Amino acid sequence: MSEILRKQFLQHVGQTSPEPMLVEVERAEGVFFYTPEGKPYYDLISGVSVSNVGHANPAVVEAVCRQARDYMHVMVYGELVETPQVEYAKLLAEHLPGEIDSVYFLNSGAEAVEGALKLAKRVTGRPEMISMQGAYHGSTHGAMSMMGGEEHKSAFRPLLPDVRQIRYNNFDDIQLITTRTACLLVEPVQGEAGVIPPAEGYLEALRKRCDEVGTMLIFDEIQTGMGRSGELFACAKYGVVPDIICLAKALGGGMPLGAFAARREVMQALTHNPVLGHISTFGGHPVCCAAGLAAARYILDNKLVEQVEAKGALYETLLADHPAVVEIRRSGLLLAVELGSSERMFAMMAMFKEVGILSDWFLYCDTAFRISPPLTITDEEIRDSAVLIRQCLDRL
Ligand SMILES: Cc1ncc(COP(=O)(O)O)c(C=O)c1O
Structure with a gap:
C-alpha cells in the first residue's frame, strides 16, 4: 500500500479503533481477497457473516x-x-x-x-x-x-x-x-x-x-x-x-x-x-x-446449508487437538477457537496477517478467534487454511 493512501485513509476515513488492520483490498473472489501486490488472504470472517455465497459470486x-x-x-x-x-x-x-x-x-x-x-x-x-x-x-x-x-x-x-x-x-x-x-x-x-x-x-x-x-x-x-x-x-x-x-x-x-x-x-x-x-x-x-x-x-x-455442519465439523476436527487450543465453540460454520488469553489471541492475529488469513476476535471475547468463512468454502480450502492456522498455533 502506498504511504499516501495509508495517510489519506487515516486522515479522512472515520476510524473505529486506534489500530486498524491497514491491509489494502484490490479484489475478492470466492473465499479469498487479494492485495494490490497479489497477496491472497483467506477470508475467515466473511465481512462478519455477510459473504455466505462467496465474494464476487x-x-x-x-x-x-x-x-x-x-x-x-x-x-x-x-x-x-x-x-x-x-x-x-x-x-x-x-x-x-x-x-x-x-x-x-x-x-x-x-x-x-x-x-x-x-x-x-x-x-x-x-x-x-x-x-x-x-x-x-x-x-x-x-x-x-x-x-x-x-x-x-x-x-x-x-x-x-x-x-x-x-x-x-x-x-x-x-x-x-x-x-x-x-x-x-x-x-x-x-x-x-x-x-x-x-x-x-x-x-x-x-x-x-x-x-x-x-x-x-x-x-x-x-x-x-x-x-x-x-x-x-x-x-x-x-x-x-x-x-x-x-x-x-x-x-x-x-x-x-x-x-x-x-x-x-x-x-x-x-x-x-x-x-x-x-x-x-x-x-x-x-x-x-x-x-x-x-x-x-x-x-x-446449491444446497449450501446442507453442507454447513460437515464443513464446520471438519474445521473442528482439524484444529481441536492442537495443544494451544483450549476449546472450540461452534454453531455450523461459526466457530470460536478459544486460546485462553487475549495475549495469545492477539499474537495469532499478527501471525495471521503474515501468512494471509483474515480473522478477528469477538466484541465481548478477545481470548478466542473467529472462523466464519463463506459457506462456499471447499473441503480442500478448509484443510489448507487449517494447515496455516496450525502453523501459527505452533509458533505461539
Ligand atoms: C447478532 C447481531 N445483531 C445485530 C448486528 C448489527 O448489524 P449491523 O452492523 O448491520 O447494524 C450484528 C452485527 O454484528 C450482530 O452480530
Whole structure:
C-alpha cells in the first residue's frame, strides 16, 4: 500500500479503533481477497457473516448489474411495487419459521432491531424491553440500549429507559419476564459473546414464558441467519418459532440489506395509529433486494446449508487437538477457537496477517478467534487454511 493512501485513509476515513488492520483490498473472489501486490488472504470472517455465497459470486454480480440497469432508487420504501422486493419477501416467507409471512426491509442489522423493538412496543403497548447479557444487536441508540456489555455502552448514556438484561442460558432469570415486558430480544446463538449456543431446552423455556405473559419473542438472526448455523435460520435447529425475526448481514448477498419479519396481522400495526409508524428512504433498495434474492436462490439451489455442519465439523476436527487450543465453540460454520488469553489471541492475529488469513476476535471475547468463512468454502480450502492456522498455533 502506498504511504499516501495509508495517510489519506487515516486522515479522512472515520476510524473505529486506534489500530486498524491497514491491509489494502484490490479484489475478492470466492473465499479469498487479494492485495494490490497479489497477496491472497483467506477470508475467515466473511465481512462478519455477510459473504455466505462467496465474494464476487457471479449470480449476485449479474443480478446487481441487471437491476442497476433497470432501476435503482425510485421512491421511499413501501409505496411503489418493486419486483425484487416482492420476490425476495415471498421467497423468505416460504422459508421463515411458523406463520411469519411479512418482511419489512431496511438497510442494516441495527435498523432491523430498531424496527422490531418498535413493533413489539406498538403491538403490546408495554414499556419494558428485555435482552441478554453478552448480547450484541447493533450500534444505534435503541439497539445499543439492548446490548449486553456495559463497557461498550456506558459512554453513550442516557440510552433507552426501561430496558434490562437477563443472563443468557440462565433458567431462573426467565421469571423476570413479566406482563410489563413488551419484548424479549435474544440471539438464538450468541455471536459476539464468543459463539455460545443455547442450553438444552432454553429457547423453548423462553418461548413458554413469553406465551404465558404475552411478551413478544424476538430472535436476532442477523449473524446466524441465511445458513450459517447449519439451518437456513437457527431457530429451525431448536424448533422454536419467534414472533419477530431480525435479519441482515448475509441477507443482502454482500449488499446492505436488513429486515424484520412477523405475521402480517402483527406487521400491519405499523400502518396506523400512527400511519407511517416506521419509514425508511432506502430500506429494501431494489439493487440490494436483487442481490439478496440471487444469493438466497444460490444458497437453496446449491444446497449450501446442507453442507454447513460437515464443513464446520471438519474445521473442528482439524484444529481441536492442537495443544494451544483450549476449546472450540461452534454453531455450523461459526466457530470460536478459544486460546485462553487475549495475549495469545492477539499474537495469532499478527501471525495471521503474515501468512494471509483474515480473522478477528469477538466484541465481548478477545481470548478466542473467529472462523466464519463463506459457506462456499471447499473441503480442500478448509484443510489448507487449517494447515496455516496450525502453523501459527505452533509458533505461539
Ligand atoms: C447478532 C447481531 N445483531 C445485530 C448486528 C448489527 O448489524 P449491523 O452492523 O448491520 O447494524 C450484528 C452485527 O454484528 C450482530 O452480530
